[in-house]
Amino acid sequence: MASLLHDLLVGTLDRDGGVTLQRQLYQAIQAAILQRRLPVNHKLPSTRALAEQLLVSRLTVSLAYDRLLDEGYLYARPGSGTFVADTLPQVKTGVPAPDTPDQAPLSARGKAINARFGAVARAEGAFVGGVSDADLFPFHIWKRLHNRYLSKRQAHLAGYVDQGGYRPLCEALSAYLYAARAVRCSPAQVIVTQGTHQSLDLVAKLLGDPGDTVWVESPCHWGAPVVFSAAGLHCAPLAIDAQGACLPSAVPAAAPRLAFVTPSHQYPTGNIMSLQRRRDWLAYAQANNLWVVEDDYDSEFRYDIEPMPSLQGLGGEERVIYLGTFSKVMFPGLRLSYLVVPEGLAEAFGKGLIQLYRPGYLSIQAAMADFIQEGHFARHIRKMRAEYAQRRSCLQQCLDEAFGALIGYSAGQAGLHLAVRIGAPGTARKMLAQAPAHGLVLRGGYSVEPDADDDNLLVLGYGGVKVGEIEAAVQRLRRLYDQVAAGPAPAPVV
Ligand SMILES: Cc1ncc(COP(=O)(O)O)c(C=O)c1O
Known part of the structure; x- marks a missing residue:
């Protein structure tokens, strides 16, 4: 039976030319993947079937597949076959790809937005970073609550x-954040957004002007520099040490208006900001009219002791913009996040939200309010905290056994990922490119400056991988490490 790959390749092989069939095959499949003519996760025909369809030797097909597997264009699932990987390799290929951002007719800003594409589409698997386990979410309760607000009687919630x-969600959030994070605010100071990217965009546009500088922790969540730069702000990196984001020793001539920090659990290193450092930041912000953007994205998950109060709750009501998200506790596709802004900014942020995004989703916000008020939220957090604590210690134990002193990882007992420092500089970057071939999803490249050398940092998320799957995944990680450490295999000659 012919396959999509056969249809793409038929008639393209030049049997009399100077280029080997194996190389032609490799280049043609690579181009089809880069140009998305072969969709992500598409299953390729077996080497035997493709060889028969194209009338070439099976060895020719095997060697072409092997090279594509090594370079991360394909991944293999033992017993199931070979598939198109969902992470394009980070090597430059020279293959013309007419729809790449470089060639698309975009503005300079559009090109910059595309250049550092950072999202991973996968919601589960070892080791997708920072995702929650939606398998364990009580969808039956969520459905019942949401259904309450999907009727003609509730038609007013179908508007903007x-x-x-x-309002009931803002009230529920202001009570919850005070109890859980010591955040002090009235419901009017809570602004509900459709994800942290939108929260950051709102902050950047309402508190910064194009050309202003924003200090951003480096490394950091990939989305922050993208959103800030797209709003016209210049991102200046903030170093991280064991106490969290460092206060800069030198202030640029045009003093920054904003600083973006993750004190509860620095993303991605995992460091937890010390009390003294928090006080230093607050004092600095107060003295210099700086807005501190505190992203408290996964503070619900602390496994050893009670988390420290938020920066906002430590006396930062006037200078801190507090950000939270439901992505980690509920599920990321919900697209529900929030900001708490100082009292004097509340009305302007409410108006800004409407001016810029014209938001809706009132029925979802209403269901969310009930989910909190009826106790489901607290119950789900308790259940997931125990589950993730178990996964984290299992992952740590497996990493210790498999790698010993070859790796070091973040100490903070919190969140949904471990940040791992691995091997000599360059090791992690090579592992990223080859991870799909080992059935792994890895991420790196978190520096604010695109060329900075953060390339022995890997993020291992455990929200999308069950305890029973962790050991095998760590063994695959060790094989990947060994393969990279051994250096590139000699190019096959056919
Ligand atoms: C630092 C940080 N903040 C926030 C988020 C959540 O973003 P969102 O609310 O857009 O899902 C993430 C997700 O991984 C993150 O790493």
Whole structure:
């Protein structure tokens, strides 16, 4: 039976030319993947079937597949076959790809937005970074609550948001954040957004002007520099040490208006900001009219002791913009996040939200309010905290056994990922490119400056991998490490 790959390749092989069939095959499949003519996760025909369809030797096909597997264009699932990988390799290929951002007719800003594409589409698997386990989410309860608000009687919730968010949700959040994070705010200071990217965009546009500088922790969540730069801000990196984001020793001539930090669990290193450092940041912000953007994205998951109060709750009501998200506790596709802004900014942020995004989703916000008020939220957090703590210690134990002193990882007992320092400089970057061939999803490249050398940092998320799957995944990681450490295999000659 012919396959999509056969249809793409038929008639393209030049049997009399100077280029080997194996190389032609490799280049043609590589181009089809880069140009997305072969979709992500598409299953390729077996080497035997493709060899028969194309009338070439099976060895020719095997060697072409092997090279594509090594370079991360394909991944193999033992017993199931060979598939198109969902992470394009980071090597430059020279293959013309007419729809790449470089060639698309975009503005300079559009090109910059595309250049550092950072999202991983996978929601589960070893070791997708920072995802929650939606398998364990009580969808039956969520469905019942949401259904309450999907009726003609509730038709008023089918309209636009007319303030910072649905008022009962803002009330539930202000009570929850005070109890859990010591955040002090009235419901009017809570602004509900559709994800942290939107929260950052709102902050950047309402508190910064194009050309202003924002200090950003480096390394950091890939989205922050993308959103800030797209809003016209210049991102200046903040170093991280064991106490969290460092206060800069030198202040640029045009003093920054904003600083973006993750004190509860620095993303991605995992460091937890010390109390003294928090006080230093607050004092600096107060003295210099700096807005501190505190992203408290996964503080619900602390496994050893009670988390430290938020920066906002430590006396930062006037200078801190507090950010939270439901992605980690609920599920990321919900697209529900929030900001708490100082009292004097509340009305302007409510208006800004409406001016820029014209938000809706009131029925979802209403269901979320009930989910919190009826106790489901607290119950789900407790259940998932125990589950993730178990996964984290299992992952740590497996890493210790498999790698010993070859790796070091973040100490903070918190969150949904471990940040691992691995091997000599360059090791992690090579592992990223080859991970799909080992059935792994890895991420790196978190520096604010695109060319900075953070390339022995890997993020291993455990939200998308069950305890029973961790050991085998760590063994695959060790094989990948050994393969990279052994250096490139000699190019096959056919
Ligand atoms: C530092 C940080 N903040 C926030 C988020 C959540 O983003 P969102 O609310 O857009 O899902 C993430 C997700 O991984 C993150 O790493």
